[in-house]
Amino acid sequence: MGVSNVLTLWKDFVKGLWKENPVFVMLLGMCPTLAVTNTATNGLAMGLATSFVLLGSGIVNSLVKKLIPDEVRIPSFIVIIATFVTIVDYSAKAYVPAIAESLKLFIPLIVVNCLILGRSESFASKQPVHRTIADALGMGIGFTWALTFLGIIREVIGFGTVFRGTSLAIQVMGDWFQPWLIMVLPAGAFLTLGTVLGVINYFKSRAVGVKVELQDSTGDSCHSI
Amino acid sequence: MGKEKIDIKLIVVLTLIMIISALVLSFVYQATTPLIKEHAAQAKKEAILDVLPGAVKYEKLEKGGLELYQGLDKSGSPVGVAFQHEGNGFQGTIILMIGMDIENQKLLKVKILDQLDTPGLGARMAEQEFKGQFQGKSFSDNFVAKEDVDAIAGATISSQAVSDILKDAIATVEQAYSGGE
Numbered sequence: 001m002g003v004s005n006v007l008t009l010w011k012d013f014v015k016g017l018w019k020e021n022p023v024f025v026m027l028l029g030m031c032p033t034l035a036v037t038n039t040a041t042n043g044l045a046m047g048l049a050t051s052f053v054l055l056g057s058g059i060v061n062s063l064v065k066k067l068i069p070d071e072v073r074i075p076s077f078i079v080i081i082a083t084f085v086t087i088v089d090y091s092a093k094a095y096v097p098a099i100a101e102s103l104k105l106f107i108p109l110i111v112v113n114c115l116i117l118g119r120s121e122s123f124a125s126k127q128p129v130h131r132t133i134a135d136a137l138g139m140g141i142g143f144t145w146a147l148t149f150l151g152i153i154r155e156v157i158g159f160g161t162v163f164r165g166t167s168l169a170i171q172v173m174g175d176w177f178q179p180w181l182i183m184v185l186p187a188g189a190f191l192t193l194g195t196v197l198g199v200i201n202y203f204k205s206r207a208v209g210v211k212v213e214l215q216d217s218t219g220d221s222c223h224s225i
Numbered sequence: 226m227g228k229e230k231i232d233i234k235l236i237v238v239l240t241l242i243m244i245i246s247a248l249v250l251s252f253v254y255q256a257t258t259p260l261i262k263e264h265a266a267q268a269k270k271e272a273i274l275d276v277l278p279g280a281v282k283y284e285k286l287e288k289g290g291l292e293l294y295q296g297l298d299k300s301g302s303p304v305g306v307a308f309q310h311e312g313n314g315f316q317g318t319i320i321l322m323i324g325m326d327i328e329n330q331k332l333l334k335v336k337i338l339d340q341l342d343t344p345g346l347g348a349r350m351a352e353q354e355f356k357g358q359f360q361g362k363s364f365s366d367n368f369v370a371k372e373d374v375d376a377i378a379g380a381t382i383s384s385q386a387v388s389d390i391l392k393d394a395i396a397t398v399e400q401a402y403s404g405g406e
Contacts, residue, residue, distance in 0.1 A: 038345035069232065072239045083246040087253050094257035097264045105344045165352065184345060185379050 009134045012127075016138030022115050023146035023193075024200055029115030033147060034189040036106065040163045043151025044144065046106045051140025053088060053110050054119060055133065057081045062124040062132040077120045085111045115143060153192050158183035268338065269322070273307045276324030276334040280304045289401030296324070305333050310394035314386045317341030319350075321387070323394050327402060330364040335391065340383075347383030355384070359391065364399070368392040 022028045032050065037043040060080055068076045089107050092100035110116070119139055124132045152162055157180050160173035173179075182188050273283050273294045280296030286306065287293075294307040306327055311320040319340040324333035337351045349355060355377055368388040370376040376384035 036344050042344045068238055068242075069235055071232070072235050075239060076242050079242055079246050083250060086250055090253050090257040090261070093264070094260035097268075105341060105348060181378050 009131060012131050012134035013138040016135065016140070016142035017145075018142070021142045021146055022118075022139050023143060023150075024197060026118075028118045029113045029143060032106070032109045032113055033150065034186065034193065035109060037147050037150040037154055037189060037192070038158065038184045039155045039165070040148055040151040041166055042106075043147035043149075045103060046109070047140070047144025047147040049103050049106050050110055050113055050115065050143055051136070053081070053085055053113075054116050054140050054143075055136040056088070057084045057116055058119060058124045058132045058136040059129055060084065061120040062127065062129045065125045073125060074117070074121065077117060077125075081116055081120065082111050115139065150189075150192055150196065153196070154183045154188050158188060269309070272322040272336045272338055276307050276322050276336050277305045278324070278333060283307065289404045291397065291401045293398070293401075306398070308394055308398050309338070310390055310397065312386060312390035312393060314340050315342045315347045315380070315383045319383075319386055319390060321390055321394070323391060325395070325398060327398070332359050332362045332364075332391070332395075335359045335387075337387075342380070342383045346377065346380040349377050349380065350383055350387050356387075364395050 016022065018025075020026060023033050029050070032046050036046045057077075057080060061077055064076075064080070085107060089100070089104075092103065119135065123135045127135070155162055155164065156172050160171065160177045160179050162168075162170045162172055180188075183192065274280050274296070277283065277294075277296030279298045281299055283294045283296045285292065286295045291308070296304045296307060298304045306325050308323050308325060309320065310323060311318050313319070317340065319342070320338040322336045322338050324335070325331075326333050335356050337356065340348065340350065342348050342350065355375070358375055367373050368391055370381050370385040370388055374384060374388045
């Protein structure tokens, strides 16, 4: 494999972490982002589960892309993703019940996650398998850290803790702190995400000084802000 | 009408994908179901002993058409009765394993076997902070969230759902006991 190939793979991987971060830049997968980031643990679990499905369904969709006519691409992808998620669900329940138990609330949310369909549609359907894997890993990690980050903010303000309910649990705020219940409720998700996006965009626009046109790696414009 | 003709290839491809998907899923289902059932049975066994403090084994007990589990301690004397009961939660069915002390008319311990409520809100019913309050709770209590039951902040419906299931379970078991004599 030549140097340029490695560089391409590296770029495919890295762009998901920040430049084209699925949550903070592309605003994909908003339902799980808003729904389950009320604690750091939930954000992390959702991120990892999504990454796994993103990788699996990306590989399958990249492999079968030539067999599927354009007109039925989206229904085909949805069926493939749903099948993959169901297989993961049953296998986890049968072979790793402890993990399945902690993930079962997230599984229904993964099926309808538009991040997975979005990456299948805009990347896996046009690129070879090895680039799809790099893209899925990058996007998965980008999604996971973003969700965990939102989860930490909401949990610290909403409960005064980080990673509560696990062995990593840390009490961040002292006894004087009155937890803000709203941060754990759905409204807190909008407040947190909106504030974080606002801060990110403020610094971005200051750095660039012009309107930012977002493009995905294939050159198609996703949308602009 | 020529323009409206649908490419036969589309139908074939989509149908094939559906058939393959259905085949793969039914295969996976068949392969995993026995294991999943086994795990569920195991979890139930553990839950029965868990909700009856002091119990080392249990035996099945039929009473008034109900399936109850009589817990026994080391010396073989009864320590309480476990009963599985379910009801509607905020999003899906909540299944509880409930340990009861029939003689003293109080709850021993409650364990959540299954629930699908929101992570971080209703799902917190499984935390000791919430379910622990039912330990030693009298049968004659009202089981009303925000009154005699401390509700989970932001999840009153889930909290009330658990309370309702408990209240209903108590009534069912008491009726079985009084009818059985």
